[in-house]
Amino acid sequence: MLKRGIPHTVLNAKQNASEAEIISKAGLVKAVTIATNMAGRGTDIKPTPEAIALGGLYVLGTDKAESRRIDNQLRGRSGRQGDVGTSKFFVSLDDQLMKRFGGQSHEQFKEAYADEAGKEIAGKTIRLQFNHAQRKIEGFNYDSRKSVLSYDDVIRQQRDLIYAQRDLILSSKNVDFILRRMFMSAARSIVRNGEYILHNNYNYDALVEFLNKNIGSLVSYKFDINEIAKVHESDLPEYVAHIILSLYVEW
DSSP states (O other), X not given: OTTTTOOOEEESGGGGGGHXXXXXXXXXXXXXXXXXXXXXXXXXXXXXXXXXXXXXXXXEESSOOSSHHHHHHHHTTSSGGGOOEEEEEOOOTTSHHXXXXXXXXXXXXXXXXXXXXXXXXXXXXXXXXXXXXXXXXXXXXXXXHHHHHHHHHHHHHHHHHHHHHHHHHHHOSOHHHHHHHHHHHHHHXXXXXXXXXXTTEEOHHHHHHHHIIIIIHHHTOOOOHHHHTTSOGGGHHXXXXXXXXXXXXXX
């Protein structure tokens, strides 16, 4: 634009405050407005009568977005509410969209049209290839958002659990009873789930080392391997839980 001396206005996030003013002038005769995907949303471009007489607003796209919705939104700027207008996209087989999601047919197309390099290629087949690539990236992005949502669901469940425990403590008249129950539950879980369990069998030495390091050291208590080794594996979670509860009571 600058090299050819074409007066134009750039509409992007930096001009967010003056967006309405820029858009209001985009419908003037000979007005050229360059907009990014981030700009120009939610404001109608109203061509002047002179512009309508010359064919209305001409929307020119130089790339296909990752979402067909964005492209359709751009196309919708012209011919709005019955006004005359035209929209056209100029794209390339070397665009990132086609390189990433064009698939095997992308390379076949490039080979088939190798002699047409630098020339305009038009047709239904080309359009379908770009539409197919857009559908693939939309599916990819959807799966990505779905995956992120699954992680968020884990955080939500944890948050709901913490809030429920907090509300239970705040509304209870016997907090000590609730804390004792929580201690027992947490202690059983510690014993039942740990690296000291191998092939459903306890490594007593590793268990005692873990208990002394993470619990005993905090309250100056030493778990005795000789005593714990006498306990049957099925009774071990309850045995350790009672020791931890007694430490809480004494502490």
